[in-house]
Amino acid sequence: MSIALRDVRKSYGRTTALDGLDLDVREGEFFCLLGPSGAGKTTTLKTVAGLERPDAGTVEIDGRDMRDVEPYDRGVAMCFESYALYPHRSVYDNLVSPLRSPRHRLPAAEARDRVGAVAELLGIGGLLDRMPGQLSNGQRQRVALGRVLVRPARAFLLDEPLSHLDAKLRQQMRAELKAIGAVRRTTTLYVTHDSVEALALGDRIGVIRAGRIVQTGTREDIWYRPYDTEVARAFGRPRINLLPGAVTGSGTFRSPDGALELPLPLRVAAGTEVLVGVRPRDVSLTGEGHRLTGTVYVTEVLGRSVEVTVRIGAQHLSLVASRAEAAGLRPDDPVRPAVRPEHLLVFEADRAGVPGRRIGTSP
Amino acid sequence: MRKRLPGWLADAALILYFVFSLFPVAWMAILSLKPANQLFSTYFSFTPTLDAYRTVLGGSEGIPFVRFFGNSLVVSVGAVALSLVVGLPAAYASARWRFKGSEHLMFTLLSFRFAPELTVIIPLFVLYQKLGLFDTYTGMVWVLQLVTLPLVVWIMRSYFADLSPELEQAALLDGYSRTQAFFKVALPLVKPGIAAVSLLAFIFAWNNFVFPLILTSHEAQTVTVGALSFLGGDRPKYHLTAAAALVSVVPPLLLALTIQRYLVRGLSFGAVKS
Amino acid sequence: MRRTLRPYLLVVPALLLTCGILYPFGLGLYYTLFDFSAAKPQPDLVRWENYRAVFTQDAFWNSAWVTVLYAVGAAGAETVLGVSVALLLHRSSRVGRILEKILILPLMIAPVIAAIIWKLMLQPSVGVVNHLLEPFGLGGVQWTDTPTGALLSSIAVDVWVYTPFVAILALAGLRSLPASPFEAAAVDGAGWWYTFRRLTLPMLWPYVLVAVIFRFMDSLKVFDIIYALTEGGPGDSTVVLQIRAYLEAIRFQRYSFGISYTIVLWAVVYLAATVLVRHLGRIQRKAAEVSG
Numbered sequence: 001m002s003i004a005l006r007d008v009r010k011s012y013g014r015t016t017a018l019d020g021l022d023l024d025v026r027e028g029e030f031f032c033l034l035g036p037s038g039a040g041k042t043t044t045l046k047t048v049a050g051l052e053r054p055d056a057g058t059v060e061i062d063g064r065d066m067r068d069v070e071p072y073d074r075g076v077a078m079c080f081e082s083y084a085l086y087p088h089r090s091v092y093d094n095l096v097s098p099l100r101s102p103r104h105r106l107p108a109a110e111a112r113d114r115v116g117a118v119a120e121l122l123g124i125g126g127l128l129d130r131m132p133g134q135l136s137n138g139q140r141q142r143v144a145l146g147r148v149l150v151r152p153a154r155a156f157l158l159d160e161p162l163s164h165l166d167a168k169l170r171q172q173m174r175a176e177l178k179a180i181g182a183v184r185r186t187t188t189l190y191v192t193h194d195s196v197e198a199l200a201l202g203d204r205i206g207v208i209r210a211g212r213i214v215q216t217g218t219r220e221d222i223w224y225r226p227y228d229t230e231v232a233r234a235f236g237r238p239r240i241n242l243l244p245g246a247v248t249g250s251g252t253f254r255s256p257d258g259a260l261e262l263p264l265p266l267r268v269a270a271g272t273e274v275l276v277g278v279r280p281r282d283v284s285l286t287g288e289g290h291r292l293t294g295t296v297y298v299t300e301v302l303g304r305s306v307e308v309t310v311r312i313g314a315q316h317l318s319l320v321a322s323r324a325e326a327a328g329l330r331p332d333d334p335v336r337p338a339v340r341p342e343h344l345l346v347f348e349a350d351r352a353g354v355p356g357r358r359i360g361t362s363p
Numbered sequence: 364m365r366k367r368l369p370g371w372l373a374d375a376a377l378i379l380y381f382v383f384s385l386f387p388v389a390w391m392a393i394l395s396l397k398p399a400n401q402l403f404s405t406y407f408s409f410t411p412t413l414d415a416y417r418t419v420l421g422g423s424e425g426i427p428f429v430r431f432f433g434n435s436l437v438v439s440v441g442a443v444a445l446s447l448v449v450g451l452p453a454a455y456a457s458a459r460w461r462f463k464g465s466e467h468l469m470f471t472l473l474s475f476r477f478a479p480e481l482t483v484i485i486p487l488f489v490l491y492q493k494l495g496l497f498d499t500y501t502g503m504v505w506v507l508q509l510v511t512l513p514l515v516v517w518i519m520r521s522y523f524a525d526l527s528p529e530l531e532q533a534a535l536l537d538g539y540s541r542t543q544a545f546f547k548v549a550l551p552l553v554k555p556g557i558a559a560v561s562l563l564a565f566i567f568a569w570n571n572f573v574f575p576l577i578l579t580s581h582e583a584q585t586v587t588v589g590a591l592s593f594l595g596g597d598r599p600k601y602h603l604t605a606a607a608a609l610v611s612v613v614p615p616l617l618l619a620l621t622i623q624r625y626l627v628r629g630l631s632f633g634a635v636k637s
Numbered sequence: 638m639r640r641t642l643r644p645y646l647l648v649v650p651a652l653l654l655t656c657g658i659l660y661p662f663g664l665g666l667y668y669t670l671f672d673f674s675a676a677k678p679q680p681d682l683v684r685w686e687n688y689r690a691v692f693t694q695d696a697f698w699n700s701a702w703v704t705v706l707y708a709v710g711a712a713g714a715e716t717v718l719g720v721s722v723a724l725l726l727h728r729s730s731r732v733g734r735i736l737e738k739i740l741i742l743p744l745m746i747a748p749v750i751a752a753i754i755w756k757l758m759l760q761p762s763v764g765v766v767n768h769l770l771e772p773f774g775l776g777g778v779q780w781t782d783t784p785t786g787a788l789l790s791s792i793a794v795d796v797w798v799y800t801p802f803v804a805i806l807a808l809a810g811l812r813s814l815p816a817s818p819f820e821a822a823a824v825d826g827a828g829w830w831y832t833f834r835r836l837t838l839p840m841l842w843p844y845v846l847v848a849v850i851f852r853f854m855d856s857l858k859v860f861d862i863i864y865a866l867t868e869g870g871p872g873d874s875t876v877v878l879q880i881r882a883y884l885e886a887i888r889f890q891r892y893s894f895g896i897s898y899t900i901v902l903w904a905v906v907y908l909a910a911t912v913l914v915r916h917l918g919r920i921q922r923k924a925a926e927v928s929g
Contacts, residue, residue, distance in 0.1 A: 051532045071535040084533035088551050103538030147537070374732040377725045380718070381736050384743055387754045387797065390765050394757060403762055445654075453651035456644040468648060471655055477906055479858040481879050482899040483658060485886045486665035489673075508654050516651060541643070570747035572861045577887055587749050591865055594753065601763050608753050612746045619745035626741060627809040630802060634847045635809050 001062050001075065001154040001187050002027045003048055008057035010043055010211075017043040018054070019211035025155075030178070030188045032202030034195060034234070040211040041191040042081065045157045048189065049078050061155070072103050077153035081160040081191075083144040085132040091143050092128040095119065098151035118150045121180065137164045141173075149180065155187040162197065174200055195235045199223070207231050229347045230355035232277050238307050241283075241317050242275045244349065253346075259313020263290055265341045266360055275356055277345035280307060283319035285326070289338035292317070296333045299326060310335055388612075395605035402602055415606035424593070424600065428607055431589035435611075438500055438575075438585065439568035442507035443515075443561050450515035451557070455545065457516075458523035469520070472513040476632065480573050483509060488577050498579045506574050511564040514629070518563075521633030522556035523549065559625030566615040586611035665896045675890030687897040696873065696881065697898070704877040704902075706788065707863075708856040711795040716849050718796065719803025720841075726804070727811045737808075744801040748794075752865035755794045756781070784874030787867045791875055794862050799855075803848040810844025811837075843921045850913045857906050878902040 003025040010018040017040045025031040035041050046052040047059055050071035059066045061074060077098070085094050092115060098104050099111040106114065119125040122142040132140060145161055161177075162170045177183060178201060192198055198205045199219045206216045207227070215227035226232035232240050245255040249270045253262045262276060285308070294312035301307075306326035309318045319337050329335070348356035396411040419428050457465045487506055488497075496502035526549060534544035550557075572587040579585070590611050593604040622629070628636050669687050671680035691697050726733045726740070743751065758766050759780035767778055781787045814837070822832045860879040863869060869876035869884070876884070878898060886895020 046532070049532075049536060051535065070540075071532070072538050072540065076536065078533070078536045080529050080533060082527060082529050084527065084529040086530060086533075086548060097534070098537040101538030101543075102540070147533075151538070370728070370730060373725050373728060374730055377722070377730075377733055377736055380722055380725075381739070384797070384801070385739065387751075387758055388742065388746075390758060391754050394763070449650040449654050452647035456647035460644040462644045465644070465648070468652060468655065471659070472651075474907070474910075475658060477854045477858075477910055478662075479879055479882075479899050479902045479906060480860065481882045481886070482665055482896070482903050483661050485882070485892060485896050485899065486661040486668060488887070489668075489892060490661055490664065505657060509658050512651070512654060512658075566745060570745075570750075572747060572749040572864075576864075577883075587747050590750060590753060594756070594865075601757055601760070604753060605757060608750045612750055615745045615747070616742065619741055623738070623741065627805055631806055631847055631851070635806055635844055 003155060003187065003189060004060040004063075005044070005047070006058045006060070008044075008047060008054045008059065010040075010047065010052060010054050016211055018047070018057075020057070021208070021212055023206060023213055024216070025187060025189055026204075028185065028187055029203040030183070030190065030201060032198040032205045033189060033191045033208055034193065034198040034202075034205055035208035036193055039208045041193075041208055042159055043211075044208070045078065045159050045189065045191055048074075048155075049076055049157055050074050051078075072101075075154040076157055077148040077151055077155075078157040079144050079148045079159060079161045081163065083132075083140045085140060085143055085147075087132050089131075090128065091119075091124065091130050091132065091135070094132065094143055095128070095146050095150050098147065104151045114150055115146075118146045121149070122146050138166070138169050141165060145177075149182055153186060155189065156183065158188060158190045160191055160193070163192070163194070170197075177201070196237075199235065207234065225360075226277075226345065226358060228355040228357045229275055229277070229350055232345060232347070232358075236279055236281075238280045238302075238318050238320065240277045240279050240345075242277050242347070243315055243317070244273075244275055247272045247274060253344075255313060255315050257313040257315075259294075260292060260315055260317075262292075262339060262344065263341045264346060265344050266346065268346060268359055272359075273349040274359065275347040275349055277347060278317075278339055278343055280318045280320045282343035283317065283337050283339050285319065285321045285335060285337055287338050287340075289340040291336045291338050293334070293336055296329050296331050296335055298331060299329055308335070310337055388609075391605045391609055394602055395609055397602050399600075399602060415602040416610070419593075419603055419606045419610065424603060426589060426592055428586070428589050428610070431584050431586045432610070434500075434579075434583055435569055435585040435587075436614075438503040438507060438583065439565050441500060441504040442511045442568045443564045445504055446508060446511040446515040446564060447557070447561060450512055451519055451550075454516045454519035455523050455549065458520045458526075459528060469516070472516050473632065475509050475513045478509075480509065481577075484574060484577050491578055498582045498584075500583055502578055503574065503583050503585075506578060507568050507571065509574075510567050510571060514564045514567065514632070515560055517632045518560045518629055519553065519556060521628065521636070522553040526552055555625065559622045559629055562618045562622045563626070563629040566618055569615050666900060668893050669897045669900055671893050673893040675892070680893065683893075687893050688901070690894065691897050691901055696876075697901075699873055700876050700878045700881045700898075703788065703873075703875060704857060704859075707792060707795075707859060707875075707877055708853055710788075710792045711799070711856045711859075712849055712853040714792065714796045715800050715803045715852050716845060719800045719848065720807045720845055722800065722804040723807035723811055726808055740801050740804060742801070743798050746798065747861070748798055749861040749865045751798045752791075752794050752862045755790070755797065756866050759790055781867050782871055784871060787871060787875045791859075791863050791866055794866060795856060795859065798862075799852055803845070803852065806848040807841060807845050810841045814840050840924050843917065843924045846913075846917050846920055850910070850917060853913065854906055854910055857909065858902060 005021055005023040008018050008021045021040065021044060023044065033041050033044060043052060047054050050066060050069060066074060086097065095115045095118065096111050099106045099114060116125070119128060122145060124139060124142045124146060127135065127139060132143065135143065141161060141164060148156055162173050165173060174197060190201060202219065204216060204218055205222050207214045215222065215231055222231065223235060229242055243255060243260065245253050247268045247270050248254050251264060251267060253264050253274065253276050254260065268274060292312055294310040294317065297309040297311040297316060299306055299308050304323065305320050306323055307318055308321055308326055308329060309316050317337065346359045348359060350356045393407065395415050397409050398412045398414060401409040418424060422428060457469055484506065491497040491502050530548050531544040534548045535541065539547060570587065575585040575588045590604065590607040593600055593607050670682060670684055672683045673680035726737050758764050761767065770778065779786055780790050818836050819832065822836060858879050859877055860883070863875050863877055863880055867875045869880045879902065882895045882898035885891050885898060
């Protein structure tokens with residue numbers, strides 16, 4: 001099933017949650033909606049589910065206007081960030097609840113089998129007699145997910161379903177989630193504030209900010225062609241280097257103190273104030289490319305690799321090197337990191353509160 | 364901490380207060396057990412007898428106390444039931460949706476709590492006589508809404524507001540209608556609140572005095588008015604009054620003990636939660 | 638547009654019932670413009686005559702004065718006593734934990750029954766109070782037979798019934814106070830009195846004020862206790878406004894005139910409520926600053 005939101009607006013009193021949001025989720029895809037808290041992610045999901053009424057704009061499911069369609073007639077299943085487990089019912093009763101409803105009723109025996117299968121899949125088969133209050137957060141999360149998976153649905157709406165888990169469990173569940181057949185086959189709108197999760201899970205990713213979609217695209221789009229500096233900053237750890245400077249008459253980039261000069265991959269008018277972005281993993285100590293001259297500022301071990309921060313004039317440039325490459329590097333040691341021009345992203349300079357847009361192909 | 368009251372002194376002060384608080388009830392019990400002929404001659408030493416209770420419950424003084432007791436039961440239960448049926452949906456609606464007039468209704472109801480009762484009763488006294496509702500159960504149940512309805516609506520609103528709306532939303536997405544979501548999810552979760560507010564409303568209805576005093580005469584009269592009538596007449600019968608007073612406080616006291624935990628929210632109209 | 642209608646549908650029954658109560662109120666308001674009484678069932682329009690009569694009657698000013706004395710006295714005494722009891726119970730000594738369970742007892746007794754109980758206790762012939770006071774040379778006090786005595790006795794009954802109300806609200810407040818400011822004060826070596834005045838009281842005050850508002854407004858419209866204890870006597874000494882309204886409307890069956898009294902009282906209560914609730918809002922903000 002496809003989902004489309006057109007210029008949706010919603011405000012609660014004086015706070016605007018959705019400010020003209022446009023969104024297209026295609027049939028069968030796993031779409032990640034990524035944004036900081038308060039950006040309107042949950043409101044978007046609830047609007048699709050029919051739990052919130054937009055003040056303006058339309059929600060279409062499979063091309064049909066959903067204006068007067070009740071939540072239970074939309075064919076979507078939703079997993080709430082708060083889990084929304086019925087505290088007065090056992091895990092089994094929570095899971096079987098959709099299958100006892102008038103819309104999705106199954107004969108009792110069939111419902112039991114179905115719940116059993118889903119519980120098995122999520123590894124909560126032993127918890128069916130417990131009450132939600134007796135479960136850990138991770139277990140509750142699985143029950144909430146189970147209640148979504150147990151019923152037939154044409155789309156899944158998942159609101160930060162992994163956010164309350166500890167790091168290890170989160171990683172494990174992330175892998176499992178995509179492996180679940182139902183999730184693979186069904187249109188899924190997945191909300192998260194974690195860019196790693198979005199990159200790992202999303203067939204496509206929508207970046208939401210202050211109630212609007214800033215950019216939609218595949219992970220390659222988002223990674224190589226971020227809409228603006230803020231999107232660029234949101235993805236990738238260590239964070240992308242954003243070096244301030246201006247374009248020279250010969251079309252190169254130069255930092256204000258002149259210590260750093262780089263060839264640009266595209267033509268930008270001379271004198272333009274820009275931010276040049278380069279991801280730390282695209283800068284190397286030994287590889288090919290344009291050589292820069294600087295000194296080691298600090299090194300930090302990241303497991304198998306090392307993040308080296310290099311001082312070039314007044315600027316800091318961080319790069320990721322292998323442990324072998326970085327062995328023996330000490331602060332103030334001279335280094336000559338290499339950058340390939342095709343890895344450079346050029347952005348307009350940030351202006352008061354407005355992140356600079358990428359210069360180049362149109363978004 | 365320095366300069367604090369020593370523990371024993373604080374305990375002594377507490378005990379003093381509780382003597383003040385409990386002694387009247389204890390003495391009422393003593394008085395009710397006195398035989399008529401020792402009423403004036405002694406204070407604490409006498410031969411206890413249940414005569415006063417027999418007289419009061421037997422109605423032999425011309426005051427049908429048992430019937431008054433039954434009347435109190437009927438009108439209090441009736442008033443609470445009506446308030447619940449009418450008040451629960453209203454409380455739910457105003458907790459869940461912002462809609463025009465909702466706050467006006469809520470504040471009108473709250474103002475009932477603080478309105479001088481006679482403002483409403485005197486016109487009703489005239490009105491009831493025209494409508495034939497004077498001295499009837501229906502009339503009493505109607506006017507008791509002034510006491511029970513604001514209580515039910517305000518307190519239940521605070522219970523519903525404490526409940527995450529996402530639980531009902533989850534039920535909607537599970538495939539239940541809004542009505543079913545209310546009955547299957549919201550209602551069971553506020554059950555303790557309903558129990559507490561029902562009992563509290565019952566107690567307030569039971570303890571009410573001014574409504575039955577003015578709007579009933581004999582048929583629908585309640586215990587509070589009934590107990591006072593033992594003091595009337597040429598020769599007040601103190602031991603009978605004591606017995607009647609004690610009998611009439613039994614139901615509210617028993618109920619109160621079962622809802623202690625919920626009393627704070629109830630008494631403050633949801634303004635203070637414990 | 639079923640969705641926007643839903644909340645209204647749910648509220649309709651309550652609205653009807655509310656109208657069922659507002660109707661007699663409106664009717665009463667309407668009656669006050671006439672000279673309706675049992676003696677005059679076909680009343681004439683007199684416009685503001687009833688109100689003018691109320692305000693020019695000495696009896697009204699006397700009643701208003703008595704009502705204010707009663708309300709201030711009762712609410713004041715209940716606040717001091719209730720907060721003290723709450724503070725004592727908050728120490729949760731063994732004695733306190735036992736007594737707390739029976740704290741609400743008087744509050745659950747109908748005020749009229751409470752008044753009956755106290756009437757019997759203060760009664761000169763069978764009353765136990767004078768008997769108990771005799772050894773202290775205080776026997777033979779004319780409790781409800783002197784004007785001052787009657788007013789004080791009525792207030793005492795009010796205090797007996799409602800002190801637990803203030804106490805349980807204040808206790809709930811004490812138990813919900815954040816611990817950290819007190820721990821910080823203890824670390825700083827602050828004394829008991831300083832802690833109480835600078836921390837406990839400002840943070841507790843919103844809770845106490847809720848109780849005070851309830852008690853003050855309720856005692857402005859006291860009826861049951863006085864009706865059973867003194868019936869307004871001796872003379873006019875305890876005729877509070879609702880008793881006066883009762884006497885006029887029900888005893889003397891001057892309906893219009895009686896209702897006018899209650900309308901005036903209603904206005905006073907409403908005004909007091911507005912002022913007090915506004916004050917409560919200010920206090921709550923201030924308390925949030927102290928604990929924040």
